Amino acid sequence: MASSVKTLAWILLIGWMGGSTYWHVCKIKLLCDGPPQVSTAAPAGYSIPALSIVDGNNLSLSSAMNFGFKKSMPEPNYVNVKKELDSLAAYLKANSGRKLTITGLYSSVEQNTTSFPDLGLARADALKQYLVQAGVPGSQLVTASKLIDLTFSVDDSTHGMEFGFDSLIIPKTEEALAAAEKYENVFKTMDLYFKTAKADYIKTPENEKFIAEAIKYLAANKDKKLALTGHTDNDGTDETNLKLSKNRASSVKAVLMKRGISGTQLVTDAKGESQPKASNDTPEGRKANRRVSIIVQ
Known part of the structure; x- marks a missing residue:
């Protein structure tokens, strides 16, 4: 009887030691489950459209x-x-x-x-x-x-x-070019046009709407600016056209400052003939290229 009890005690002791070892090695140190499995599944169904x-x-x-x-x-x-x-x-x-x-x-x-x-x-x-x-x-x-x-x-x-x-149908006169410009928002470029030998741009309901919205937006967002970029056709020298485009942009800036926009929020640039809007091969195209582009940035 004493021998049986002793045997049972040894069995329980060995079982306890084995269980303790398993818990320490496998559950605490996490050494029993092998390396972590990495999924190799491909992304579901993505293909580049042609x-x-x-x-x-x-x-x-x-x-x-x-x-x-x-x-x-x-x-x-x-x-x-x-x-x-x-x-x-x-x-x-x-x-x-x-x-x-x-x-x-x-x-x-x-x-x-x-x-x-x-x-x-x-x-x-x-x-x-x-x-x-x-x-x-x-x-x-x-x-x-x-x-x-x-x-x-x-x-x-x-x-x-x-x-x-x-x-693409290009209007034949400066007035028609100005009328063709449609306001969408102040972040989309609008072009201003001028009558021959006139410093003031041709005003339309659409560009007036742009200016009104730009005034409100700039007043509420002092870190934003209205960019004014002057352009010309390809008649004349590069130097002359660059100067002419600068003068046109400056004239628009002066008008807008009188309407309440701070000069620090008006940025002028001059491109001369380098960025045509239309072909310079036709009279209509050359008229379309003589403009000042405005956009809030």
């Missing part, structure tokens, strides 16, 4: 790649479609009667930290500026935006823009 830019039978650009955007960022990655973009710029420069609408896409889950009303407009404007730098007149480019249910890759990137073409 790029397609088509203008009837006159232009067809396509690529398996597309513009890339990081989530909530306006700047596009052009690396994979630069060849197509350069071809697009060349087509627009060779076809001054065609107008391109660039529609920036954005999602409700993205944050807009830009000065534009939405992230889509910021993305479209970034592409517009690229094409302008490539020599495309700004008058051939219109920006728009579309809120859609975008998907994102594993590194939080998304892709795509939309493009549409239309005929």
Whole structure:
């Protein structure tokens, strides 16, 4: 009997020691479960949409790649479609009667930290500026935006823009050019036009609305500025046109200061003939290029 009790005691002691060892090694030091398992599952169903830019039978650009955007960022990655973009710029420069609408896409889950009303407009404007730098007149480019249910890759990137073409009709007089300018918001460029040999710009209900809204916005946002950029056609020397565009921008600044905008919130710049809005090959185009562009920044 004593032997049986002794055996049982040894069994209990060994069991207790084994359980204690297991708890210490496996539960406290976590050495029993092997290396942590890393999931190798691929992101669900993301694929880059193909790029397609088509203008009837006159232009067809396509690529398996597309513009890339990081989530909530306006700047596009052009690396994979630069060849197509350069071809697009060349087509627009060779076809001054065609107008391109660039529609920036954005999602409700993205944050807009830009000065534009939405992230889509910021993305479209970034592409517009690229094409302008490539020599495309700004008058051939219109920006728009579309809120859609975008998907994102594993590194939080998304892709795509939309493009549409239309005929560009240039008004024949300065008054008609001024009347054609439509106000949308103070963050979208509006052009001011002048009658021949006149220092005051032609006033319209649309540009008056812009100025009124700009005055209110700048009064409430002292860190923001209204940029005034003077432009000319290509008649005359570069030096003369640069001086003329500067004088036009300065004249608009003087008018706006009289209307209550602080001079510290008005920034003038002069581009001369370097950024045409339309082709300088026609009288209408040259009139369209003689302007001052205004935008809140």
